[in-house]
Amino acid sequence: MKIDLAATLSRVFAMLDNLGAANSPSDLTDSKLEQNLLMTISRHQNAMDWLVDQHATGKVRPRTRKVLRWALAEIVFLSGVPAPHVVDAATSFVKRRHSPQEAGFVNACLRSICAELENKEHFFDNAPEHIRLRLPEILWSRWQDHYGKETAAAIAKSLLQQTDTFLRLREYPPQQPPKSIKGVLPVEPPEWAPNAKFYKLDRQAHVSIAEVFSSNTKFYIQDPATLLAPSLLAPRPGEIVADLCAAPGGKSVLLAEALKDTGILYAYDIAESKLARLQENLKGFSCVSTAQMDATQFQPAAPLDAVLLDVPCSNTGVLRRKPDAKWSFDLKKLSELAVIQSKILHQASQALKPDGRLIYSTCSIEPEENDLQIEEFLHSHPDFTLVKKQLILPDANHDGAFAALLRKKQS
Secondary structure, three states, X not given: OOOOHHHHHHHHHHHHHHOEOOEXXXXXXOOHXXXXXXXXXXXXXHHHHHHHHHHOOOOOOHHHHHHHHHHHHHHHXXXXXXXXXXHHHHHHHHHHHOOHHHHHHXXXXXXXXXXXXXXXXHOOOOOOHHHHOXXXXXXXXXXXXXXXXXXXXXXXXXXXXXXXXXXXXXXXXXXXXXXXXXXXXXXXXOOOOOOOOEEEEOOOOOOOHHHHHOOOOOEEEOOHHHHHHHHHHOOOOOOEEEEOOOOXXXXXXXXHHHHOOOOEEEEEEOOHHHHHHHHHHOOOOOOEEEEEOOHHHOOOOXXXXXXEEEOOOOXXXXXXXXXXXXXXXXXXXXXXXXXXXXXXXXXXXXXXXXXXXXXXXXXXXXXXXXXXXXXXXXXXXXXXXXXXXEEXXXXXXXXXXXXXXXXXXXX
C-alpha cells in the first residue's frame, strides 16, 4: 500500500519543528502512529544521520536530512511500510517540494542503504559508541565522567525503551485500592514513596486511558520519579505551602493531597498558557490558589511553612519521554539554566519562616543543576542547612530526578 505523503510528511515535519522542552509527541498529536514515528526519529536521530553520511555522496541539506530521517525511521526501526514504498514516497515528496536533482540524491542514498537491509541489525556495528547508544557525544562523555562507563551505558540503553504509562491512586479524598480494573496492572511503589499505590497500563490489553478513567477509581497519570520531591517536603495539613514552578500540576496535586485540602497551596507558574491545564489538574481542591508568577520575583504576603521548586532544567532525566531534548543539550544552555535556577532558589529562600522547609528539585542528572547548585546555595546562605538530598538515575521503571530538602535555621 502506497502512502500519500503530500499532507502526512508536511504534518510530521511541522510537529518535529515544534518538539522541544515544552512539547512532547503526545502534546502534538493524538495519533499513536504519529507519536511513535516522532519518538523513533527523536530517539535514533544521530544513528540515522551517521547512516546517511556513510551512504551519501556530497553534503546533505538540512531539509533533505529531515526527509531521510523520516524514511530511515520507517525502513530501519519500524515495520509498517515496505522499504520500496518508503523510498518512492520520500523521493516523490522531495521532487514535488524541492527539485528533481534533490529527489535523485534522496533516491540514491536510500537505495544504497536498502541494499544492506538483510543485515540491518549490523548497520551500526562500526559506528562510534555514542552513536550506538543514541547519545550526543557530549552527554556520553559527561555521563562516563560522572557515573562510570557501565552506568552511563545502562542509562543510555534505558532511554531507548518504550515508556510505561503509570497511574497513581489518588490519596485524597481517601479511596479503596481497586481489586482489579481491565487493562491496569499493580506495580511496586518506589522506595522514596513506599506508601504510594501505583499501577500501569497493560500494553497487551489494548485498553485506552479514557476507558480506565471511566471507572469510579480516581487515578493520576504520574511517573514514580515525580514523587521524590513532594515526599521529601512532606507537607502537613494546615500548612501554608507554595509550588512556584507548578505546571502542569503533578507535584501540586501531591501537595494538595498531603495537605488534605486544608491550609493554603499557592500553585504558580511563569507560563500563562499552562495555567488552564494546571487549574484543571487541581480542580476539586479548595485550598489551592493558582496564578501566573515569575518565581524569581516571588514575594508572599506572609512567610511560608514550605516551598517546592521544580525548576526549569535540561531534562536529561526524562529523555525517555523527551528524546529530542538530548540533541539540543549544550554547555552554554546548561550555564544559562544554572543562573535561572540560582535566582529562583535565592528568591524562594526569602519567603520562608524560621524552621521552614524548601525543596529544590530537577528532572536533570547533571551535577551543575543539582549537587553543585546546592553547594553554592549553602555557601551563600549560611542560614540554611541541608537535611537530605537524593539523585534518581533513569532506568526502565522510572525517569531520573534530583531533590534536596533544605531547612531555614531558627533565629
